[in-house]
Amino acid sequence: MDALDHGTKKKKAILKLSVDADDESHSGMKAKGDVDHNTNVANHYNRLQEVGLAARSQSRIFFMRNFNNWMKSVLIGETLEKVRDAGHQHISVLDLGCGKGGDLLKWRKGGIGHLVCADIAGVSVEQCRSRYECMRKTSHRDKGVFSAQFITADCTKEPLAEKFDRPGLTFDICSCQFVYHYSFESEAKANMMLKNACESLKPGGYFIGTTPDAYELVKRLEASDSLSFGNDVFQVSFQARGDYPLFGCQYHFNLDQVVDVPEFLVYFPLFEHMASRYGMRLLTKQRFSEFFHEKVKVNHHRSLMKKMASLEEFPGEHGGQPVSEDEYRHAREHCDRAGNAGSPLGTLSRSEWEAASIYLVFVFQKMS
Template sequence: MELQSVRTEPVKDGGERKGKSGTKRQHEDDDETSPSKKQATDHSVKVASHYNSLQEVGLAARSRSRIFFMRNFNNWLKSVLIGEILEQVRGEGPQQVSVLDLGCGKGGDLLKWRRGGINHLVCADIAGVSVEQCQSRYEEMKKKSHVNEKIFNAQFITADCTKEVLSEKLDDPELMFDICSCQFVYHYSFESEQKADMMLRNACERLRPGGFFIGTTPDAFELVKRLEASDSLSFGNEVFKVSFQSKGSYPLFGCQYNFSLEDVVNVPEFLVYFPLFEHMAKQYNMRLVSKHRFSEYFEEKVKKEHHRRLMMKMMALEPFPCEEVGQQTADSQQEYCHAREHCGRAGVKLPVVSTWYLCFRKSPDAENKVFFCM
């Protein structure tokens, strides 16, 4: 699919931005807030309601979950990603590092930012209960910190980042970020062009020149491939399920599917057509640094000894065969056929994921450059 070029003007001071792909900002806002439009297409309320209703469980309960290893693997990947990006930021000289966690949830990455030694963090999410829990985790972390340890300052914002301008809610109106992290969140914004654009604006407009936008989002190509190979409108296994409303037609925005995962996630999501996403990011003077599927990222990073040690410490891989009877993630032995075939060499089964690792960087100059690295 060919994408038409779009002439744009930079967004400055909340001003208008025009192009072939959209109308003036004011018209977009009016369209989004009209009662008929909101009632027909707005899934933000469903997303907020879902995550607000999730109960916080303890470590013991999480360790018994069938997605225990998958969660750990995702956390390992994010730890490596965040750690390496912080190294790149600091490689350009000593500085106070500020981070925007866009879609922070309950604060699952707070410890990663603490280990990274950042100075300031802004956490934003649509789910108010999650933001409250994130703030409570932060306060508890500060309380339990060592006497001589300096914990980063933090601000917590409850906002629909697909509709509201975050820069207007910052305690420091002059604050600029070195990193924006958007983990497993951006796909919710692809309900419409206006929402996807606002999410990008919030991610990018307050980045310093040379700053990074990092994140993870489901691989639309893989989801469509599995759907087309299915005899029905869904696919999955005993742990997860993806359901579409139809086959054959996949609009660039608003292509909805429902994703459910082991009593943790059950909410509408939207396909993110990556070439379009990359194209939209150029309008905010971002160039693509790298993009990887989880499997590719794993194969690259696991070559380093310190990453392997961290993986074992975080229990990010499920042992096969399992030491304890009945403790495997899946009941179906078919799920472990590849592990059985290769257990003599590897001895483990990697969690199956279909996700992109992506990293954008704010261009220090005025040109819109895109580097596409596989």
């Protein structure tokens, strides 16, 4: 596992923001131009085609996607445990930015009672609904399948509470996976997204998620000779360097056959400050590398990782794709150092780890 440390030495990355998070006079900055980036994002995800497991297994980022899925599974599972430890049994969840329903099985395995799925991409929401209906039909435990509502809405512009089937509905958990950064185009959008995430949470409820780490992105940009960086599986391109506004700091993110959209830096101290206005207290903020190394020590998390094929076996078939020897040099060097050159090692390719390690995990709890 330690092979994943390759190329991830801790460096202090300073985001060049001269404005304090409390200075409201600077918080209304918007992205340049009048393009509705949310519409572009919705159109992109609506166009993405569902592919089968056989096709996904041939993807260059097959193991990275499984790894990210494992990270979400651990985060969701541990949060559900906390809710139950607090005495809650009929758990209600808001999946903010649900996509095509990739987390539906996680919620089912977690034994929740009710789920509200919301996303800007209407086609994705319908695919999510279809997955849910198939899950219900094939279930042998009717009482084990939660009730659900599906909402197509721009969660950065529209208050979701007005759309709930049950007036006054509150949640134990709001999950926002790989989505919140789209809202940081403007203060108004970021705040509406946060309002939707937190306003309907019960006292003691949790707001959990994953998002790109602005410090890491800026650090890599400043180290680059151009306005972009990446490798053969992902590319990040900025419009400029040296000036990073609190809102509307746009970059373009491309991930092999999965993502090709504009995104926005989330300055986390400001994010935390804004969340505090909704009674939220930050419990956890960890880079993916930190979260991984902590959770993989837990036996049942490690077992789940193997079950989900979240790491590639080295030496192995490399996901069925031809790749250079350099992509696994870190794994080979680790095996040599450990004296187990013939034993399989769990790892990701260098390119996959460079892509996965731009993200962080966060957990907030509602205090009032």
